[in-house]
Amino acid sequence: MLILEHVKKIYDNTVVLEDINLEIEEGEIISILGPSGCGKTTLLNLILGITESDGGKIIFDGKDLTDVPMEKRGFNIVFQDYALFPNLNVYKNITYGLRNKPDISTTEEVGDLIRLLELEPHLDKKIDQLSGGQKQRVALARTMVMKPKILLLDEPLSALDGVIKESIKDRIKTIAKEYHLTTIIVTHDPEEALTLSDRVMILNEGGISQFGRPEDIIMAP
Ligand code: ADP
Numbered sequence: 001m002l003i004l005e006h007v008k009k010i011y012d013n014t015v016v017l018e019d020i021n022l023e024i025e026e027g028e029i030i031s032i033l034g035p036s037g038c039g040k041t042t043l044l045n046l047i048l049g050i051t052e053s054d055g056g057k058i059i060f061d062g063k064d065l066t067d068v069p070m071e072k073r074g075f076n077i078v079f080q081d082y083a084l085f086p087n088l089n090v091y092k093n094i095t096y097g098l099r100n101k102p103d104i105s106t107t108e109e110v111g112d113l114i115r116l117l118e119l120e121p122h123l124d125k126k127i128d129q130l131s132g133g134q135k136q137r138v139a140l141a142r143t144m145v146m147k148p149k150i151l152l153l154d155e156p157l158s159a160l161d162g163v164i165k166e167s168i169k170d171r172i173k174t175i176a177k178e179y180h181l182t183t184i185i186v187t188h189d190p191e192e193a194l195t196l197s198d199r200v201m202i203l204n205e206g207g208i209s210q211f212g213r214p215e216d217i218i219m220a221p
């Protein structure tokens, strides 16, 4: 379980996040929804450990993460622009993180992910030969081989359209359920948040204005 207690973040004398309190159960898919500039990325970065908070506590499985550096937290993020290596082929991109840590995922487990994300036909291709949806699947595979304890996704569907969007949405749900993986998704798209997640958090002016199941969320007109 992930718990945030009274988490606060200040940038340049401006309070960006104020008194954030929440509990996320293992295996839940959570969307963080809100307009541009409301602090979504900041909240993600605080959980990930990229950014230091200015107060409060982040607790994971009973352990206070305040002094635990990012690489020891065991959380992993898929960035909005995927951040793949253009000069490496798909297989090398997927297994890149394992090069010094071959004990994390076995070859068989890597194979399972490649099959789940239907990437077998593309393994020898370079990144710039792929479509947006294929890139997103490579980015998901590359992150999943590291066996994250929490999966963070920053606007995972924003570069995709139509059918591809739906298919990536299904893949994210399948992965979260199959691996019983806590998944936190940042988005500015209400439709995406409501259809993708078990619970939706709405951030507004630095605080959580709603946090509940999609059917209980009231959307502003
Ligand atoms: P969102 O992801 O919801 O668009 P952000 O978390 O990126 O919002 O930003 C929230 C606010 O914090 C914005 O006003 C932004 O300008 C400010 N901010 C974010 N990161 C920094 C930073 N590193 N330094 C100063 N201000 C920042």
Ligand code: ADP
Residues within 6 Å of the ligand: 036, 037, 040, 041, 042
């Ligand atoms: P998004 O809306 O997709 O979250 P942003 O453009 O708000 O993207 O932010 C992109 C990155 O730039 C974030 O990591 C954020 O922390 C950083 N950032 C945002 N605003 C500022 C700022 N005023 N000064 C420094 N860094 C910022």
